[in-house]
Amino acid sequence: MKNKAAQSKAWKTVQIARHPERPQFLDYVGEIFTEFDALHGDRLYGDDGAMVGGLARFNGQAVMIVGQHRGRSTREKLQHNFGMSNPEGYRKSQRLLDMAERFNLPVFTFIDTMGAYPGVGAEERGQAEAIASSLAQLSSLKVPVIATVLGEGGSGGALGIGVADRVIMLSHSIYSVISPEGCASILWKTAEKAEQASDALALTADKLQKMGIVEYVVDEGEGAHLQPLDVMEKLKDVLKQSLDELQAMSAEERCEARYQRLMKFGSDNLGLVS
Template sequence: MGNQYYMDFEKPLVELDKKIEELRSLSTDTIDLSKEVGKLEKRAEEMRHRIFANLTRWQTAQVARHVNRPFTLDYLNLIFTEFVELHGDRNFGDDHAIVGGLARLDGEPVMVIGHQKGRDTKEKVFRNFGMPNPEGYRKALRLMEMAQRFKLPIITFVDTPGAFPGIGAEERGQAEAIARNLREMACLTVPIIVVITGEGGSGGALAIAVGDRILMLEHSVYAVISPEGCAAILWSDGTKGEQAAEALKLTASDIKELGVIDEIVKEPMGGAHRDHKAMAEALHEALARNLKELKNLPADRLVEERYEKFRKMSRFVE
């Protein structure tokens, strides 16, 4: 991706990448610097591998929030065809923090729903920073019910810091909208595949994350609260997010160990934000494979196994 934004822990790579770009620009037909560029690229790749093989939980949260990370609309363009966006909850309005509509995955019609963030300031405000209002969750439910009527598989992409906590959202029934989605998704008789693509924040994420298969990208996070929010509650200090992230155990490997997700989808080296196309190809394969398995299950078994899946997501210590 162009205009690469570097995170704090990637600073050792900045000078190397700059040097590579400089040498590329100086290389001409008469001055061949490809050998020197190749050596530097190899060094940069080795350094990047070392950095990303040893990320802390807080650093993983930073990767999950990267501004260039692919969002739902990016995946719709790269994985699906014939996408037709559907708008509105038929009650209050259209929430731009959630997008959804009909599309085809390898020629098969599906319903795709997901959170949508923005990259520049204007788009972030338009998408409300990926934080849905109740009408967003009601729009999602309307599309899921449509999928149920037409027997279409549902694929959701989760990437939100959480549901919008504004007064208007509370007045319009934020908690009720989320709770209703949880109940209705548990009962749908069509296959549901959920993908945690970036941030999976609390009920704001779970409202479109009750599924038969739950996939999580390698550098995404999933937790009941953001690290900063957790720190503000526990220690009255939101700057202790790094400490809270360790306590929350919010990485894909943590969540897989807890049995909350089914599969971790590997990201390109350096994170999904570095290569949207490669990330989409890996996710495409995982979606197609899981959908093929789920299509062979009868509807009653789908619902029963989904119910049991979520019933098992708890541990009791005496």
């Protein structure tokens, strides 16, 4: 009965994370940041609508923000490719992060994607290499990096902007190496067992916090779509707290702490969830 209850809770969280009215990246940008100026293109192939980023101010301080936007209407979803980035999206984020490093700007990333776009064209243009390069770049940045999972954090598409000094999750967001449906299709040869897979993946914010993957969980009540402004205000407070903590450290201290944070993943020092 305990396993059944936990399973149902995890699957409910998956459904809330995917709620069509859930606030998206650009909604948060409009409430938390000011003077947002979007920058476009990867200077190699084109501009990717799924990955949005640019300069902004956070409590009056200049910062760089990058995030995945999914869209709501059919036209907007197509414009943003349902939040699934092509390699040019990750290369655009790399260009913006290079700029942040050059001008000593704190970086905020916001994750909300089913995963990187799996199309043939994306693979031909180096999808895997683009994500790998993003991971390497984020792991070595000297400026503060704070990542927030807003909704669905899926696979390498999410991790491509998820390596950070602090990782924050909304309480009804999910973060996983694969979708529950994908996991169920591999393990049980049917997506109908996605509910069972969602519990096995330990993809909820509370479990990930216990494991040390996530530092902060922002309570969103029954769902951010029901009280978006309250949730955005809570998130802003946590972002400020995280930035204050990181800016009190030297660049060398931040890099070493980030390295140690990453190295404990998969080790005996990482907490286990029953």
